[in-house]
Amino acid sequence: MMLYIAEKPSVARAVADVLPKPHQKGDGFIRVANGDIVTWCIGHLLEQAEPEAYDPEYKQWKRAHLPIIPTEWKQQVKPKTRKQFNTVKKLIKEADLLVNMGDPDRVGQILVDEVINYAKVSKAKREATKRCLVNDMNPDAIKKALNSLRQNSEFIPLATSALARARADWLYGINMTRLCTLLGQNAGYQGVLSIGRVQTPVLGLVVHRDQEIENFVSKPFYEVFITLQTDQGETFVAKWKPSSACEPYMDEEGRVLSLKLAEKVLQTVTGKEGRVTAVKKEKKKQQAPLPYNLSALQIDASKRFNLNAQKTLDVCQQLYERHKLITYPRSDCRYLPSGHYNDRQTVTASIAKTAPTLAKAIAEADLSLKSKAWNDSKVSAHHAIIPTSRAMEGSRLSQDEKNIYELIARQYLMQFYPPFEYAEHQIDNEVEGGLFIAKQKSVIAQGWKVLFPRSSKPDQKDEFASQALPALKVSDSVYCQEGRLDEKQTSPPKHFTDATLLAAMTGIARFVSDPEIKKVLRDTDGLGTEATRAGIIELLFKRQFLTKKGKEIHATETGKKLVNSLPAKMVVPDMTAHWESQLEAISDKRMSYGQFMQPLTEGLRALIGEVEIQNFTELKGLGKKPVYRRKKTSKKAAS
Secondary structure: OEEEEEOOHHHHHHHHOOOOOOOEEEOOEEEOOOOOEEEEOOOOOEEEOOHHHOOHHHHOOOHHHOOOOOOOOOEEEOHHHHHHHHHHHHHHHHOOEEEEEOOOOHHHHHHHHHHHHHOOOOHHHHHHOEEOOOOOOOHHHHHHHHOOOEEHHHHHHHHHHHHHHHHHHHHHHHHHHHHHHHHHHHOOOEOOOOOOOOHHHHHHHHHHHHHHHHOOOOOEEEEEEEEEEEOOOOEEEEEEEOOHHHHHHEOOOOOEOOHHHHHHHHHHHOOOEEEEEEEEEEEEEEOOOOOEOHHHHHHHHHHHHOOOHHHHHHHHHHHHHHOOOEOOOOOOOOOEOHHHHHHHHHHHHHHHHHOHHHHHHHHOOOOOOOOOOEOHHHOOOOOOEOEOOOOOOHHHOOHHHHHHHHHHHHHHHHHHOOOEEEEEEEEEEEEOOEEEEEEEEEEEEOHHHHHOOHHHOOOOOOOEOOOOOOOOOOOOEEEEEEEEEEEEEOOOOOOEOHHHHHHHHHOHHHHOOOHHHHHHOOOOOOOOOOOOHHHHHHHHHHOOOEEEEOOEEEEOHHHHHHHHHOOHHHHOOHHHHHHHHHHHHHHOOOOOHHHHHHHHHHHHHHHHHHHHOOOOHHHOOOEOOOOOOOOOOOHHHHO
16 A cells, blocks of 8 residues: 655645545555555644753753763654554554655645654565655646655655754754743843744844944935937936045945035036046846745735735645645745746646736747746756646636736746846046046846736836936047936844845855854845745734834834844854754765754754843833633532
């Protein structure tokens, strides 16, 4: 008997639907006509054991116990899903061949593997286990996946990476939460101070941004613009570019802070002759953006529809599991397998039926085009989020579902549109020794940008000018007719929103201070994973460390004081971003489990010593004492 183990019931039902009928439904499984069985987990059936499972003494939180570092790791069956675990375990023992059908990501891999390992199957059965990667919940896609089974052993590095992540989170979270809570309570804080290797640096990002805004002092800066006239009587505006000699009067961003200097420049050049020193003309092309991964989709959904990250993920899960209209949503990949190119006719036909508002976009698409999105070398366990070949009446979708589906569909259709083309024209001019630059961009062809709804089009007024610059060449003379001096104010950074906080988490290298770690991190590295980022942000709101004011995300008083009480390394992303990079290296077989865990546990001991000398008195009087509700007992039980 072959046993298919899915991550959740909805996936199991979809898999069973393509297997031989008739089916016999059991308690926690489906038996198909040839005797094979499909069963399911309900998310994680197992969880990391609590500290007291290693030593009953650990039930009480005491400084003397720390650090708690298991020598042999234990897992326990989750009480709420114990019945389903027992069903899966029994079927695993009875099966001749196992198929891991967890979601095609790190968590999906370990989630099923850990159940197989916990069931203590023979080495031979474990080595024979197959892996099925389902990215699309439609019958044809599932059949294709079932006909392309791989050895589960190929994914051991992925599972090892997930195991290392889970254990690192446990070690860091358990030890730091207990220590900080004890120190906080000693200082007069009421309640638990939750610490996490990802959640705390994310909180740190928000706190530091809030403090930067609070401490910001606006300063005036000055820009000089002059109107130049050619020998043919044409006029155009050029902006002064200060030379290196002006650096003592400029800030780090190259803005001139001296009014006297700007006034002197304006006075010196007005009414004077100049000449053209350089002319640049370039035609440029901008290719269509790649299809979405989850973070990119969440960012756009926040900007367009003000949906938070968790809501977008929830809507995606509905579109994937219930409606089967999109492929696997928790993807971190923005590329597609080359084989998917052959499905473009059926996918676009399905989009037309499901989202009639995109009918014109589909009619004008050129399906003979092939963007860089189709690239097998960039695809691993899962690919970009795209519409499936399934169609349904759009009226059956909620407004949020329609909005998200159309975003995904539009991004897919962009792959069949030509590039956005524009021309850049720059004229450098010298007047009385000063450099004045005129720039102008003009649209040649909108290309894929025609797919943007008008309301979401960026304002092109400044970047793409309607008036062309004159046709000049080097050494042509120009005359400065007049000039103006603009006084502007430096502005503080903006508070985070759902979109910008997600963007910060995915592009975390920008916020890393250590230059060596900056080098190590790649563009795809970030804080958390595609599947966990939304939950981390939600957790910080739940812990009352973050709050919302309109679209803006602010740190609460507790959140600020906590970050201010911790060592700097715990509240900046350097350490955990480096961990994420190492976990990726385990997945890619570039690092071993031991190479990651040993320095981590050693560093934990040192970090405990650093935290102990911190001052938590700022937290005095904050927090709420936890309320423990007594379980209700029936009269019969009470008697």
